[in-house]
Amino acid sequence: MANNQADDDLEHRLVAWAAAEQQGLRVEKEHELCGVLTASLKPVRQLPSKAKLTGRFLLAFAACAAGLMATLDKAGFHMMTAAQMTGMAVILAGGGVLFSVSLVGRMVPGSRSALPFWMLLVTSGLAVSGGMALLFPWRASHVVVSEGWPCAVMELAIAVPAAAIFWSLARRGALFASAGLGAALTGLAVFLALTAVQFQCMYPQAPHVLVWHGGMAVLLIALGAAIGRAMELRLP
Amino acid sequence: MMRRPRNFTRLGFEGMSGTPIEDRQLRDLMQRYQHADAAALEELVRHISPMLLRYFGASCVRWHDAEDLVQDCWIKIHRSRHTYRLSEPVMPWIYAIARHTRLDAYRKRRRLESREVLVASVPESQHHSAPEAAREQGEIDRMIAVLPESQREVLVMLKVSGMSLEEVARATSSTVGAVKQKAHRAYETLRRALGKERGNGE
Numbered sequence: 001m002a003n004n005q006a007d008d009d010l011e012h013r014l015v016a017w018a019a020a021e022q023q024g025l026r027v028e029k030e031h032e033l034c035g036v037l038t039a040s041l042k043p044v045r046q047l048p049s050k051a052k053l054t055g056r057f058l059l060a061f062a063a064c065a066a067g068l069m070a071t072l073d074k075a076g077f078h079m080m081t082a083a084q085m086t087g088m089a090v091i092l093a094g095g096g097v098l099f100s101v102s103l104v105g106r107m108v109p110g111s112r113s114a115l116p117f118w119m120l121l122v123t124s125g126l127a128v129s130g131g132m133a134l135l136f137p138w139r140a141s142h143v144v145v146s147e148g149w150p151c152a153v154m155e156l157a158i159a160v161p162a163a164a165i166f167w168s169l170a171r172r173g174a175l176f177a178s179a180g181l182g183a184a185l186t187g188l189a190v191f192l193a194l195t196a197v198q199f200q201c202m203y204p205q206a207p208h209v210l211v212w213h214g215g216m217a218v219l220l221i222a223l224g225a226a227i228g229r230a231m232e233l234r235l236p
Numbered sequence: 237m238m239r240r241p242r243n244f245t246r247l248g249f250e251g252m253s254g255t256p257i258e259d260r261q262l263r264d265l266m267q268r269y270q271h272a273d274a275a276a277l278e279e280l281v282r283h284i285s286p287m288l289l290r291y292f293g294a295s296c297v298r299w300h301d302a303e304d305l306v307q308d309c310w311i312k313i314h315r316s317r318h319t320y321r322l323s324e325p326v327m328p329w330i331y332a333i334a335r336h337t338r339l340d341a342y343r344k345r346r347r348l349e350s351r352e353v354l355v356a357s358v359p360e361s362q363h364h365s366a367p368e369a370a371r372e373q374g375e376i377d378r379m380i381a382v383l384p385e386s387q388r389e390v391l392v393m394l395k396v397s398g399m400s401l402e403e404v405a406r407a408t409s410s411t412v413g414a415v416k417q418k419a420h421r422a423y424e425t426l427r428r429a430l431g432k433e434r435g436n437g438e
Contacts, residue, residue, distance in 0.1 A: 006430060010427055016376070018396045024285045025285045026303070030281060030285065034274075034281055036311075037310060037311075037314050042272050043270065043271050043272045044318035046320075046322075047318055049321070108319050109316060109319060109329050109332035109336075110324065110332040110406045110407055112405070113409055113411065172318075174333070
C-alpha cells in the first residue's frame with residue numbers, strides 16, 4: 001500500500017519533471033547555428049543499407065582472403081584434414097561475418113545491437129581457441145619459437161594493411177573513436193589474417209596454432225582497442 | 237523486494253516545445269535535410285534543440301555549456317546526416333550522436349582540469365556545477381542529479397523524449413535488457429531518496 005503510494009508519487013513527479021516547459025536555444029544562438037549549418041548545406045547521398053555495407057565488408061574479406069591464398073604457400077591446405085579445414089573455415093568465416101556486422105553497426109549511429117561487443121569478443125575468442133584446441137592434435141614441437149615467429153609476423157603483416165582496407169570502407173560512416181571501434185576493426189582484419197596464415201602454415205598442431213596464431217590474434221585486437229582508446233582520449 | 241519500474245509515460249515532443257511533432261514528421265524533415273532543404277534544417281533545429289538542451293543540462297553542466305554542447309552536437313549531426321536512414325527512427329540516431337558529444341566534452345573537460353592542476357593550483361574549479369545546478373533545480377531535479385550518468389541519460393530519454401526501451405537501447409549502443417536494468421536502478425534510487433525525504437519531513 002505504502003509502496004504503491006510512493007510509486008504513484010514518484011511517477012507523478014517524474015511526469016511533471018519531464019513535462020516541464022523547456023526553453024530552446026537563445027534566438028541569436030539558433031540563428032548563428034542555422035547560419036553555420038546552412039552555409040555548408042549540400043545534398044548528401046544516403047549511406048547504403050546495413051545489409052549492403054555488410055556485404056561490402058564481406059566481399060573485401062573474401063577478395064583479400066582469395067588473393068592471399070592464391071599468392072601464399074599452400075602447405076597448410078595440403079596438411080590439414082577435411083575436418084580441420086571445414087571447422088576452421090566455418091569459425092573464421094563466422095568471425096568475419098560477426099565483426100563485419102559489428103563494424104557496420106558502428107558506422108550508423110543508433111544502430112540496434114543484438115549482442116554486446118564484449119560478448120562478441122568472448123564468443124569469437126572461445127570459438128577460435130576451442131576450434132584450434134579440438135581440431136588439431138596436441139603434439140608439441142621442440143623448436144616452438146623458430147617455428148612460431150614466422151606465423152606471428154605474417155599474421156601481423158597481413159592484419160595491418162587489412163585493417164587499413166577495412167578502415168577505408170568504414171570511414172564513410174559516422175565513426176566515433178573508441179576502444180570498441182579499434183577492436184572491431186582489428187578483429188575483422190585479424191580474422192582475415194588468421195584465414196591466410198592457417199592456409200599456409202605447415203605446423204597443424206594445437207600448441208602451435210593456439211600460441212602463435214591465436215595469441216597473436218589476441219595481441220592485435222588488444223592493440224587495436226588501445227589505439228582506439230588513445231584516439232578517443234585525444235579527441236579535441 | 238525488487239520491484240519493476242512503472243510503465244514509462246510517452247510524452248512525445250509535446251511536453252518539450254509545445255509543438256507536437258511525430259517521428260513520421262521528423263523522418264520527413266530529415267529526408268528534406270539530406271536533400272539540402274534549409275527550411276527543414278531550421279525546423280529540425282527548432283524542434284530538437286530543446287530536447288538536446290534538456291539532455292545536456294541533465295548532465296549537470298551549466299546552461300551556457302549545455303548550449304555549446306548543443307551546437308557541437310548539431311555540427312556532428314550535420315557531418316553525419318548521410319548516415320541517417322529513413323527506415324530507422326530519428327531520435328535514437330540523434331541521441332547516439334548527442335551521447336558521443338557529451339562523452340567527448342566530458343573527456344575534454346577532464347583533460348583541461350588535469351592540465352590546470354599541473355600548471356598552477358586553481359582555487360576554484362570551473363566545473364563544480366552540480367551543486368549549483370542542484371540548488372537552482374527543484375527537488376526531483378536534485379534527486380535526478382545524484383543518479384549515475386548512465387541511469388540519468390536513460391531516464392531523460394525515456395521520460396523526456398518518450399523513447400521506447402528499444403529506441404533507448406539503440407541510442408546508447410546497448411541492449412533492451414541493460415536499459416531496463418538501468419531504468420529499474422534509477423527508479424529504486426529515486427524511490428529511496430523520496431522515502432528519505434518523506435522521513436525527514438515528518
